[in-house]
Amino acid sequence: MLKHNIPSGKIEDKWQNHVFDSKLVNPANRKKFSVIVVGTGLAGASAASSLAEAEYKVTAFCLQDTPRRAHSIAAQGGINAAKNYKNDGDSTYRFFYDTVKGGDYRAREAGVYRLAELSSKVIDHCVATGVPFAREYGGLLDNRSFGGTQVERTFYAKGQTGQQLLLGAYQSMMRQVAEKNINMLTRREMLDLVVIDGKARGIIVRNLVSGEIEAHHADAVIIATGGYANLFYLSTNAKPSNATAIWRAYKRGAYFANPCFTQIHPTCIPVSGDHQSKLTLMSESLRNDGRIWIPKKASEERNINEIQESERDYFLERIYPSFGNLVPRDVASRAVKKICDDGFGVGGAGLSVYLDFKDKIKERGKNYLEEKYGNLFQMYEKIVGDDPYQKPMRIYPAIHYTMGGLWVDYNLMSSVPGLFVLGEANFSEHGANRLGANALLQGLVDGYFILPVTLGNYFANSNLKKIHKEQEEFQEGIQNTQLNINNLVNIKGNQLADEIHEKIGKVMWNCCSMSRNKQKLEDALKLIPRIKDEFWNDLKIPSDANTINQELEKAGRLGDYIELAELMCHDALAREESCGSHFREEFQTKNGDPMRDDNNFCHIAAWKYNGIKENPERIVEKLEFEYCKPSSRDYR
Numbered sequence: 001m002l003k004h005n006i007p008s009g010k011i012e013d014k015w016q017n018h019v020f021d022s023k024l025v026n027p028a029n030r031k032k033f034s035v036i037v038v039g040t041g042l043a044g045a046s047a048a049s050s051l052a053e054a055e056y057k058v059t060a061f062c063l064q065d066t067p068r069r070a071h072s073i074a075a076q077g078g079i080n081a082a083k084n085y086k087n088d089g090d091s092t093y094r095f096f097y098d099t100v101k102g103g104d105y106r107a108r109e110a111g112v113y114r115l116a117e118l119s120s121k122v123i124d125h126c127v128a129t130g131v132p133f134a135r136e137y138g139g140l141l142d143n144r145s146f147g148g149t150q151v152e153r154t155f156y157a158k159g160q161t162g163q164q165l166l167l168g169a170y171q172s173m174m175r176q177v178a179e180k181n182i183n184m185l186t187r188r189e190m191l192d193l194v195v196i197d198g199k200a201r202g203i204i205v206r207n208l209v210s211g212e213i214e215a216h217h218a219d220a221v222i223i224a225t226g227g228y229a230n231l232f233y234l235s236t237n238a239k240p241s242n243a244t245a246i247w248r249a250y251k252r253g254a255y256f257a258n259p260c261f262t263q264i265h266p267t268c269i270p271v272s273g274d275h276q277s278k279l280t281l282m283s284e285s286l287r288n289d290g291r292i293w294i295p296k297k298a299s300e301e302r303n304i305n306e307i308q309e310s311e312r313d314y315f316l317e318r319i320y321p322s323f324g325n326l327v328p329r330d331v332a333s334r335a336v337k338k339i340c341d342d343g344f345g346v347g348g349a350g351l352s353v354y355l356d357f358k359d360k361i362k363e364r365g366k367n368y369l370e371e372k373y374g375n376l377f378q379m380y381e382k383i384v385g386d387d388p389y390q391k392p393m394r395i396y397p398a399i400h401y402t403m404g405g406l407w408v409d410y411n412l413m414s415s416v417p418g419l420f421v422l423g424e425a426n427f428s429e430h431g432a433n434r435l436g437a438n439a440l441l442q443g444l445v446d447g448y449f450i451l452p453v454t455l456g457n458y459f460a461n462s463n464l465k466k467i468h469k470e471q472e473e474f475q476e477g478i479q480n481t482q483l484n485i486n487n488l489v490n491i492k493g494n495q496l497a498d499e500i501h502e503k504i505g506k507v508m509w510n511c512c513s514m515s516r517n518k519q520k521l522e523d524a525l526k527l528i529p530r531i532k533d534e535f536w537n538d539l540k541i542p543s544d545a546n547t548i549n550q551e552l553e554k555a556g557r558l559g560d561y562i563e564l565a566e567l568m569c570h571d572a573l574a575r576e577e578s579c580g581s582h583f584r585e586e587f588q589t590k591n592g593d594p595m596r597d598d599n600n601f602c603h604i605a606a607w608k609y610n611g612i613k614e615n616p617e618r619i620v621e622k623l624e625f626e627y628c629k630p631s632s633r634d635y636r
Contacts, residue, residue, distance in 0.1 A: 002255070002606060002621040005409040006110045011627055012092075015114045018410070019453050023460030030055045033459050034218040036203055037061065038190045038245055041070030042162070042440060043423030044224035045169035046447025052176035054452055059216060060173070061205060062186045063225075063240055067170050071226055071238040072443065075162025076283035076376060077146065078154035079126075079440040081119035085140050090151040092116045097628055099438060102148040102328050103403075103431020104580035104596065105630040106258070106604070108623065110410060111428050115438070118445045123155055125448055129168035133157055134372075144288050144372075146436035148328035148635075154437045159283055159376035165440055169447075188214070189553065190245040191484075192477045193221065193252040193419065200419035201467055204477040206485075208553065211546035213481050215474040219464050220418045220455060223249060224447070227402035227424040229262065231561040231568075232513065233505025235399040236268060236281040242557040243564055246406050246425050254414040255606040255619065257407035257427035259564065260572035263434055263581050264514050265400035266332035269383055269393075270352040277498070279398045280383055282355070283376055284436040287325040289360040289369065290393070292316050292336075294353050298343040304354070304391065315339055323635045330433045330581045331635055333397035337514050338592065340396070347394050356392035397514060401439060403430045403581065404571075407606040407621075411454035412446060415606075418462070420455060422446040427604070432580025485545050488555050493538030497554035500539065501561070504531050508565055512572050517585040521573045528566050535562060567607060567616060574618060577601045598630050 007018045025033065034057040037048045045067055048060045064070070082095040095116035100107060123141070127133065133155050134142040143152040157164040176182040185205075192204035194217070202217035228243035229235040250256045267282045293314045295307050316335060317324040327335075340351050357369060366389055369377065377388050384394070405427040412420050412428075423443035430438065511524035535558065541551045578587040578594030579601070587595040596602075604621040 002407070002415070002619055003409060004108065004621060005411055006108065007410070011109060011113045012117070014110050015117060022453055022457035025456045025459050027055060031057060033057065033220075034059070035220050035222060035455070036216060036218040037222045037224065038203060039063075039070070039224035039226065039425070040067035040173070041072035041224065041226060041423065041443065042166055042169055043425070043443035043447045044222070045070070045166065045173045046444050047222055047224060047422055047451050048182055049169060049172035049176055050448050050452050051455070052173075052181035055181065058176070058181065059183045059185065059218065061188045061190060061203070062184065063189055063208075065186050067173065068166065070166060071241045072166045072440070073163045074236075074238060074281070075165075075440055076159045076281065077285035078144065078156035078161050078437040079122070079165065079444075080146070080153050080435075080437040081123045081155060081441070082116055082153055083120050083123065084153075086143055086152045088151045090153050094151065095119065095153065098149050099429070099435055100431070100625075100628040101633060102435040103433050104594065104633055105431065105598070105602065105625060105628070106261075106579055106623065107429055107431030109625060109627055114450070115429050115442060115445055118449050119441055121449060122441060122444045126165060126168050126444070129172055131157065131164050131168040144285055145326055146284055147287065147326045147332065148323075148435040149326070150323070154285070156285065159285070159373050162440060165444070169444070190223075190225070191248060191481045191556070193249045193254075193416070194473050194477050195252050195416060196467055196471070196473050197465070199417045199462070199464070202469065202474060204474070204481050206481070209548055211549065213478050215469040215478055217467050217469050217474065220420065220458065222420045222422060222451065223406070223425050224422040224443070225425050227405065228561070228564060229399045229402050231505070231565055232399040232508050233502050234271065234276060234279050234509070236265060236279050239278055242560070244557050244560050246421070247560040247564055249406060249414070249416070249419060251609050253416045253609070254419055254421075255407040255608050256404070256567065257604050257606045258404040258432075258571065259568045259607065260512065260575065260582055261403035261427075261432050261580065262399060262513070262568075263329060263401040263403060264333040264397045266329055266336055266397050267355060267395045268398035268400070269380065270347060270349075270396040280379070281398070281400065282380060282393060282395060283373070284329065286355060286373060286376065286393075289372070290325070290355040290357045291359060292325055292332075292353055292355055292395075294339055294344045294346060299350070300346070313344070320635045327635045328433060328435060329400075330583075333514060334583060334592070336395075336397055352394040352396045354392035355395050357388065358392070361389065399509070399513065401434055403427065403432065403434055404568075407604070411457065412450055413454065413458065418458065420451060422451065432582050485552065485556070488539065488552065488559070489541050489545050491536065491539040491541070493540050495534065495538045496540055497551060497558045500531060500535050501554070501558050503534075504528065504558075504562055504565055507531070508568070512569055515583045515585050516572050518573065521569050524569045525566065525573070528562065528569070532562050535559060570616070571605060571607065575601055575605065594633070596630070602630065
């Protein structure tokens with residue numbers, strides 16, 4: 001039975017009442033409690049710095065050589081907050097409504113409202129830590145629009161908002177490292193969760209430099225390791241981003257929620273060939289000032305300058321006049337895919353559309369765009385070779401974000417007591433589709449404002465025994481981890497991990513990405529076990545495990561991806577409806593919009609691991625909507 005632990009009362013009072021009702025840990029007693037934080041991106045860094053500031057004993061684990069390399073740094077467009085600086089009708093309630101609707105009514109109302117409620121505090125906190133948000137002429141912080149809204153609530157720092165936010169959190173964290181309140185361990189990868197007496201009490205990690213397997217214990221474990229989009233091989237995520245921490249926690253009892261909810265971002269630089277290992281995103285913020293179009297004539301071969309205005313189809317503006325180019329990501333992505341599938345795409349493969357800035361340049365001048373998006377335009381020109389001031393960008397959808405993740409309750413605690421999950425690593429707040437600029441917000445809200453309250457309440461209500469890393473559970477974890485590594489190294493096959501990864505990625509892109517159907521998903525569930533057999537019988541890992549070995553790192557993550565891919569397909573097959581990013585072709589309206597089934601699928605699907613030989617169990621948490629009644633999600 002899933003207990004979401006949402007407090008009673010009016011939605012606008014739930015969080016504050018919960019804060020007041022939560023038990024506290026006396027400041028003098030906080031030093032007695034130890035906390036492990038896995039991941040040092042926005043969610044992890046904000047949590048580590050806040051907990052250390054409160055004087056908990058924190059050990060932080062970083063996959064890279066420095067937290068500044070976390071994938072949070074790649075976020076471009078902005079962070080949402082309901083401050084209504086533009087005086088255009090925004091409010092906490094409107095932010096809440098937009099997010100619930102944007103997620104196609106597949107998120108908890110209480111969690112979404114809390115996200116909107118705390119958004120303003122996050123902006124104030126980030127300004128205080130030195131984040132250089134863009135400002136307008138009068139000195140107030142500037143805002144711009146993102147998809148799925150009709151107001152301007154997105155705060156930004158040119159096209160490097162994630163970088164600036166991460167540096168703010170990083171500085172706060174490193175201050176605590178300097179004061180010896182945080183023990184920072186870099187180049188460590190979590191490979192197992194240690195559960196003692198039913199509670200999360202530690203982790204097993206591999207030192208990526210020496211190859212040593214280490215055990216670390218604490219009173220609680222926080223996982224903030226991001227999402228699993230790299231399962232698809234080509235995604236907008238940094239290559240080291242992976243699913244291993246959350247997947248190993250799942251196999252230790254943490255439920256995995258809505259794994260099939262993966263987001264496609266509409267404005268990505270198109271695939272250019274088989275040589276690519278990742279894709280590059282062009283921020284959604286560009287859709288504020290750029291217009292998306294295709295030639296009205298299919299398979300158009302003329303030079304772009306020869307195509308007159310009357311021969312251009314601004315299809316998003318035509319189909320969705322109310323929101324135009326700023327429809328939500330899932331809506332824009334499906335529209336782009338359909339246009340290209342119908343033969344109107346541009347570029348050599350016909351798998352892209354134009355994102356054109358000529359009208360804005362004519363209206364406001366080139367300097368206006370340089371000031372707002374300069375680094376994004378430079379990035380595009382370096383990658384593609386075209387000057388987007390002179391020639392429209394070409395874009396196509398790509399795998400970007402994962403709404404699924406470990407199930408958590410209102411306190412951000414998983415089904416394993418003492419295991420808290422933050423940011424993209426959990427499933428909460430975004431439902432079946434994330435609105436742009438809500439990811440950075442969720443990570444910081446979780447780390448700065450929610451966890452310090454809920455973790456303290458957990459400690460105050462728990463009778464935790466003293467443990468040590470020589471205990472049987474830790475030694476068993478070390479032995480199992482070492483055995484798994486030895487098994488990988490001893491396969492001695494002919495295929496590198498990347499070769500097998502590309503195969504599973506193509507299967508998932510074809511069968512479980514922008515659109516799914518029963519036949520494709522059943523086909524995938526036949527293909528994945530074959531790829532799994534290839535992995536365990538023909539994998540090649542050069543060198544040994546007792547040193548730096550990136551092939552070994554890739555192999556371990558790939559093994560988890562293959563298992564997760566199977567769970568994603570089972571989840572997509574079981575959800576016989578279309579909602580948000582989960583588009584089952586059998587369930588759509590005459591207009592091609594998703595057709596929800598609120599009678600049978602208005603719920604969160606959490607999966608319980610039952611061992612290698614048993615099928616996972618699907619457990620349902622029913623969603624109830626008191627304030628945002630589910631309705632047709634129409635952006636026309």
